[in-house]
Amino acid sequence: MSTIFIEATECNYLAGRCPMFEETFYSCPVGLAHVSVDGSFIRVNKPLCDFLGYSNEELTKLTFQELTSPEYLDRDLGYLESLLKGEVDNYTLEKRYLRRDGEQVWAQLTVSMVRDERGNPDYFISVVEDIDEKKRIQSELFQVDALFSKIVSAFSNRTFIWVATPDLKKLQYVNDGYEKIFGRNEFELYCNPIGFIDHVHEDDRARVLKVFSQRPLQNWDIQYRIYDSKGEVKHLHDRGSLIYDNSEMHSLILGTADDVTREKSQQQALMSAVTKLEHLSKTDALTGLANRREIFSQLSDEIARMGRGQKASTLVYVDLNKFKEINDKYGHKIGDKALVEFSQRMGSLLRDSDRFGRIGGDEFIILLYGTDESETAAFFDRIQDSKFEIHTEGNNAIAINFSAGWVQWNEGIESVQEWLDRADEVMYEKKQRGQVLAAPNSKWDKAM
Numbered sequence: 001m002s003t004i005f006i007e008a009t010e011c012n013y014l015a016g017r018c019p020m021f022e023e024t025f026y027s028c029p030v031g032l033a034h035v036s037v038d039g040s041f042i043r044v045n046k047p048l049c050d051f052l053g054y055s056n057e058e059l060t061k062l063t064f065q066e067l068t069s070p071e072y073l074d075r076d077l078g079y080l081e082s083l084l085k086g087e088v089d090n091y092t093l094e095k096r097y098l099r100r101d102g103e104q105v106w107a108q109l110t111v112s113m114v115r116d117e118r119g120n121p122d123y124f125i126s127v128v129e130d131i132d133e134k135k136r137i138q139s140e141l142f143q144v145d146a147l148f149s150k151i152v153s154a155f156s157n158r159t160f161i162w163v164a165t166p167d168l169k170k171l172q173y174v175n176d177g178y179e180k181i182f183g184r185n186e187f188e189l190y191c192n193p194i195g196f197i198d199h200v201h202e203d204d205r206a207r208v209l210k211v212f213s214q215r216p217l218q219n220w221d222i223q224y225r226i227y228d229s230k231g232e233v234k235h236l237h238d239r240g241s242l243i244y245d246n247s248e249m250h251s252l253i254l255g256t257a258d259d260v261t262r263e264k265s266q267q268q269a270l271m272s273a274v275t276k277l278e279h280l281s282k283t284d285a286l287t288g289l290a291n292r293r294e295i296f297s298q299l300s301d302e303i304a305r306m307g308r309g310q311k312a313s314t315l316v317y318v319d320l321n322k323f324k325e326i327n328d329k330y331g332h333k334i335g336d337k338a339l340v341e342f343s344q345r346m347g348s349l350l351r352d353s354d355r356f357g358r359i360g361g362d363e364f365i366i367l368l369y370g371t372d373e374s375e376t377a378a379f380f381d382r383i384q385d386s387k388f389e390i391h392t393e394g395n396n397a398i399a400i401n402f403s404a405g406w407v408q409w410n411e412g413i414e415s416v417q418e419w420l421d422r423a424d425e426v427m428y429e430k431k432q433r434g435q436v437l438a439a440p441n442s443k444w445d446k447a448m
Contacts, residue, residue, distance in 0.1 A: 031107070031128030037084070037121050039063040051107070051130050053100035064126070069096035069104055076109070083113050084121055094131065106135040160257040164193045166217065166242075172252065181236070181259045183229030201225035201233065208238075217242065217253060223260070235264040284358040286336060287343035295357030295365050299416040302355070302367060306409055311370045314408045317423035318346075319431065320362035321401040330392060341390045342400050349383055365420065366404075373408045380404060403431040 025032055031048030033041050040063045049056055052067060068076055072095035079091040090112040096104045110127040160177035164170060171193040174186045178196070188195045200208050204224035211220045220240045225233050236257045243252040282294035290298065299315070306312050320342065327335035339362065346366070347356055355367035368376050388400040405427025413419045 030130070031126075033064075033126045033128065035064055035111075035124040035126050037123065039065045042123060047130075048128055051099075051105070051128065052097060058100075067097050069098060072096060079111070080124070083111065083124075089113075094135075097128075105130070106132040158259045160196075160236075160255075160259075162189065162193070162255045163243075164253045164255070166251070166253060168193050168212065168217070168253065177257075177259075181228065181234065181257070182226065196226070199226045199228075201227065234259055234261045236260065287340055287358050289343050289347070289364070290355065290357035292357070292359040295355065295359065295367075296416050298355050298357070299365075299367060299419065302369075303409065303413075303416065303419070307411075312372065312409045314368045314371045314373055314376045314406050315419050315423045316366040316368060316376065316404050316406040317420065317427040318364040318366060318402050318404045319427055321403055321431070323362040326398065330398070334390065334392060334398070337390050338398070338400050342388055342402070345386065345388055346383075349386060365423075368406075373406060376406045376408075403427055403435065405430055 025043070026045050028045060029047060031051050032045045033048055034043045036042055041060045044056060044059045046056075049059055052059065054062070064076075065073060072093075075093065076095060079088070079093065082088045083091060090110060092108065092110045094106065094108050096106055099105055108129040108131050110129075112125050114122045114125060116122045157180055158177070159175075160181050161173075161175045162171060162178070163173040165172065171190050174189055176186075178184065178186050178189060182196065182199060184199070194212050197205065197208055197212065201224065208222065208224050211222055217240075219242060220238065222239075223235065223237050225235055228234055237260045238255065238257040240253060240255040243254055245251040282290060284291045289295075302313060320338070323335065323338070326338055339358075343356075343358070343364075346364075350356055350366065351369065353369040355365075355369070357365050359365055368379065371379070388402070389397045390400065391397055405423050405425070407413075407419065407422045407426055409419060413422070
């Protein structure tokens, strides 16, 4: 409501001598009162009675001191004293009144003074405007603002929040997140709102600069890395929105950048763990070769490839000879060492395109990619010159002997198991005929 100003003269107060003033006093939509120098109410209008909850008769028996909330009384009396001394012509203050029902209500009080013919104080004219609803709304807004500030502050440990003009030339607001995440003083942003780009990782900087160089600027959602003041790399998830005013004009830019370094670290650790678990699920724990399930999967893929008319491969079934005797004579530790040594030595002789796996115990499978049976035979002739042996703690050399059988794939082989069984049968036949591959002149060979 607008403030009402009343110019009072001596004739205003004389009942019946100024009918227009009388009508104005009682029909005024805000509270009006004539108050004596001692503070008692001389006359009041209905809006003031309604506001304070008193009847006209009750209110004129009271003083404004009795109706003023104690914390505002001294200030009110101080203004009145200045008015009486002629130091001010009028004063305005916001204060709380005590209603008849005990409730405290807010009002804006404007007071001026009427003097008599000799210039002495005669009475006060008080205009009392109800601002209780306005104060309630202000209080709620203050609480909301305080809550918002508290929320923003709570986010400051991991979120950098800023507000700037559309041209990015002036920063309107920045929370503590910049200092806590970047480790730098926010003053540099007030000097240059996009100064944070100077701290973006060199591999990400061009991408980030492209986003903030757009004119007009668009909403963004981008992830990048930054260096904090200690030189440590942090990951940020940066999002921005354009804010429009009532006229749909672009007025502000709101940016929020979350520190997601921890999440990135956890994600990388999880991915590493998943990769490791996936590797373990496909790998023989002792030798590091593909395990039975994985090598079967690889062979299945190979059969599908060859079924499309591509060059056939050969499957080799390998069995270490007298492996049980190595375990019995030298112990399982040496036996395991023999399995590992055989795997590493044989693996070093194979091509990247070949496949090698352990299907259990001392049995292995080799897939020689795009190799026929004659080429496979030549391959095993060549590896006769390779040493397959291990040494005991006494530096005694133990030969690792093995038998191998191989079968080239053909269209008559319908499954991995059938292909494997055929190679196993060939290996067994060769083993029965004494066709054993071994490191020549080894001590184990002589011992056997």
